[in-house]
Amino acid sequence: MRFSNFRRPAGVLALATAALVGLSACVSSTAAGTKEEDSAAVEFPTDNITLIVPYGAGGPTDISGRALAQDLEAELGVTVVVENRPGASGITGLSEVAIEKADGYTLTYTTGDSFVQSELRDGVPFTFDSFLPVAGTISQPYVLVTGTEGVADFEALTKKSSVTYSTTGNGTPTHLNSLMMFDELGIEATQVPFNGAAESTQALVGNQVDVAMLDASVAMPQINSGALKALAVLTPDGEPLDYLEDVPTLESLDIDTSAMTLTVWGVAAPAGTDEAVVEILREAVLAAAEGENFQEFTQANYMPLLTEEGEADWYTSLQETAKTSKAALEKFGISLT
Structure with missing residues (x-):
């Protein structure tokens, strides 16, 4: 999934005042052979909206979801209540949203990875067709980092015969992206999985593992403090990050990133x-x-808005992500339960 670093829209998509209390949509066409269609007036919203975040409190999905909810309240004129439903890589929360009444009052704000789980694991009680995409919001670059006792640079990493790396969980983008990179480099790599970015980062800061691929939002505070050092970046458009302009991209290091994925966030409603x-x-x-x-x-x-193109395609792109991720799991013999 590839997105550009920043979106510079021509203008803010303002919500008409009338839409806050009701929408009277009229669909018409002057082309020959078509006829005018009038849709019934919709009065929405008239009650509070629940925004389910299928991850725990305090993480990037939760915090960004709460920030979005504040501004969403101003747009809709009703209270937007954020509720956390953590568990099983987002499956627990999305399973709940999938069976909610499809009236627009229960939504989910989550990462694309939680939707992708339906294609990677057996027995997931929802599919991509269980939801309607509302809008995509942001993406997240990754930074390949090492601790204070780690390798000097990416070239030094390529000369190692074996490495250990921490991830945010088995089968997650940080795991699969790392696997693809090490496979291409011909390095024997041992994964040390953790239950989230905080634990994965601490293992690296403590020099318990050699490297890790972390979200920029997680890595940058540690880089700025000197606890971690950036070796390379994986960006939405393959271009260097302006706040790490001297750090090479994986693409510039001749690493094939076409099957690698980046985290993307968005809002969806029940089908x-x-x-x-x-x-x-x-x-x-x-x-x-x-x-x-x-x-x-x-x-x-460090979480840029999606480009207009990336936003328009964010949900359909996830289905391609599911295919490439599933292929990677099969290639490396990984079974998710």
């Missing part, structure tokens, strides 16, 4: 939600993504 309601929500989410609270969070945490 069957009225299209007019989804459109109201979409306009509101895109406007909220430009809001003060969400912008403050994304800029402080």
Whole structure:
């Protein structure tokens, strides 16, 4: 999945005042052979909205979701309640949303990886068709880092016969991306999986593992403090990061990143939600993504907005991500339970 680093939209997608209390949509065409269609008026929202985050409190999904909810309240004129439903790489929370009433009042804000799990694991009680995409929001570059006792640079890493690396969990993007990189380099690599970015990072800071591929939002505070050193970056567009301009991209190091994936966040509703309601929500989410609270969070945490193209394709791109991730699991003989 490839997205550009930053979005510079022509203008904020403002939600019309009338849409806050009701939408009267009229679909018409002047082309020959078509006829005018009038959709029924939709009064939405008239009650509070629940935004389910299928990860624990305090992580990037939770914090960014709460920032988005604040600006979303201003757009919709109702309270947006964020509820955490952590468990099973996002499966627990999404399973709940999938069976909720499709009325637009229960949504999910989550990473693309949680949707992809439906294609990677057996017995997941939802598919991509269980949801309607509302809007994509942000992406996250990855930084390959090492501890204070680690290798000097990426070239030094390539000369090692074996390495250990920490990940945020078995079968996660940080795991699969690392596997692909080490496989191409011909390095024997041993994964040390943890239950999230915090534990994975601490193992690296403590020099218990050689390297790790971390979200920029997680890696940068440690890099700035001198606890970690950046070796390379994986970016949405293959270009260097402006805040790590001297650190090479994996692509510039001749690493094939075409099958690697980046984390992307978005809002989705249960399948069957009225299209007019989804459109109201979409306009509101895109406007909220430009809001003060969400912008403050994304800029402080190195999480750029999706480009217009990336936003338009964010959900369909996840289905391609599922295919490449599944192929990687099969190639490396990884079974997820």
